[in-house]
Amino acid sequence: MSETRTEISSLGEFGLIDHLTRNFEIQNASTILSVGDDAAVIDHFGKQTVITTDLLIEGIHFDLMYTPLKHLGYKSVIVNLSDVYAMNAIPTHITMSIGISNRFSVEALDEFYEGVYAACSKYNVDLVGGDTSASQKGFIISVTGVGEVAPDKFVKRSTAKKGDLVCVSGDLGGAFLGLTLLEREKKIYLENPQIQPDLENEDYIVGRLLKPEARKDIIEFFEKNDIVPTAMMDVSDGISSEILHICKQSNLGCRLYEEKLPIAELTRQAAFKFGLDPTVCALNGGEDYELIFTLKQEDYDKITLNEEIAVIGYMSELEEGCKLLTKGGNTFDITAQGWNAFRG
Template structure:
């Protein structure tokens, strides 16, 4: 039997000290880290970027199939992804947790091991936060801090007519990972003797449980001396994110279905569920890829990049927001992505 240490045996300050003792400082901008009333950071003339994400058990994750270590890792990733979406570099996080007495110190150690791994991967310092008792379930609030040179941050509203729509990586995999895990959960609840069948599904399940933020793309922008005109991370599905950029930049768009990057593993998983891979990419969410716009004069900088796909372009708002299917038919682009308020999808 695994050892179980009750959280009450450590007390709040003892718990925080226990969970954060192995975190080392990686950024010169971190002046006062965990352990005081508040943290102190100084970005030395750069501008500060801030974002917060709330993750709630039963809404954003299911602990029946989400290992706590993966959840800790993903908590950091979803926040640093928002920092990268501003063309900034993440530097610090603050982490607030609420948990019921069903969680032991060992369970929180697992979660923090994931947080620690992600902080190492993305060069981020954990500088504070809070812990509290929750009446039920696990509640996570994470705030990320980043830095950017004053003229380099990128918003959603900077796109111009004629700009190219680009996206990193591939789309739709996380939604299919979720679909698969939800199916296996239903089977298990009906018959606990049945072992989960995840054969050949490592890619899609991995994209859901352990996503990565695209620091490589931000590094590429710097090396290529390329500044996108607008950018957003793909957390709610490609169509929803394109429409955010269109709305905030007051533009229309043309998207080409055949240009949307979808991995072979994602296509195969979609066909097993009788789902259309394009629909999974457009409406799925949780891919944490970057959607960005660039001027046509920068096309040569991205055309050879294996992780960047040009999927369309922006035009006048009056011309609408449309998608051309592989068959050549034209449809209005609609947002049917994931909505935390109706739990309507991935």
């Protein structure tokens, strides 16, 4: 960020909006009308439209003490696009609404928007509107994402079938360990500001938390290989919580295998350093922004080629419950211990 500090009041609300949106170029033919009117107009030319919204609140979802604003802008877009991909859809548009306290300067918001625009450009999404308000305390972000999908190719949480394979993209638990590390360093710093944070060799887990990506590649892989998952959702609260949503909404049980859970070596090492069980971090940690989905067994051969997809179990009868088979051969009930903003 530059050294100068421009007060938001010097631009005013409309001047600020013009300033933040002045250089943005439209990338999608479906964007008929963008920023500058009462609403945007989108024409999806015969496709179906998906729409999803997310709220991010300072102190609940992020801590500005260790979150650079550019990363926060990027991540705010990513968490939303991840929900669009989880419907098997391609995101095309977002709106971005912000509530800002007078702590923020125009330069600080410029930095946040640099991240927003970097994500829009990487994922080919147009920012077509939003809202801007003052907030008494704390930074509030609301993102709405719109996407398109071929008629009736969207994938719900409720349509898994008995015997389907349970699959997950990427690896799990890294973001939770990144958060654990940054919270620890914050505490040490607050107790003794002379001590510099020790983040050496922790780039991977910190990156998983601060700069997540959405799994566009997996949705493109499905399209290319003629795969339509039977159910899907994104992993924001931890897979134990997410698989229970799929089971409950599909009226089924499941059996997952501990040894099949994809955990990066660097995540495993970080877990051991903190005295945590990597499996527990993978199951209950949040913010992986991976995709969990179920597939017909006959699609198995198609996915073995993709190293970014792990088969972690299968769907069973409702009466069999939702179980985890451990490496030691024990069976546990999967419980929803994922992240919950309302847990005290």
